[in-house]
Ligand SMILES: [Zn+2]
């Protein structure tokens with residue numbers, strides 16, 4: 001299992017916008033960094049908090065359709081299809097993001113997940 005650092009997750013969260021204030025200044029709330037991989041992100045502008053999930057091994061095992069969808073995501077830089085899922089965050093009921101890495105050019109980018117809105 002790839003172990004993400006808090007700094008890495010914070011850096012990549014800053015590529016999406018807060019569901020409330022639309023700013024991109026996030027941190028991980030260290031008081032809620034569970035050893036089960038369930039973390040909590042916090043917007044540094046409006047203090048809105050949201051769940052961040054870093055245990056993707058468990059997630060992919062329990063959501064068998066997700067690996068299939070990861071194969072369909074295409075990179076906007078190199079057009080390669082197929083990414084690895086590094087972590088995910090649910091910014092609001094309508095905005096869940098997968099933070100993925102392109103298997104072709106290693107570019108890291110967020111992909112909005114439509115499925116999780118209905119979980
Ligand atoms: Zn905010």
Ligand SMILES: [Zn+2]
Nearest residue numbers: 075078102105
């Ligand atoms: Zn790529």
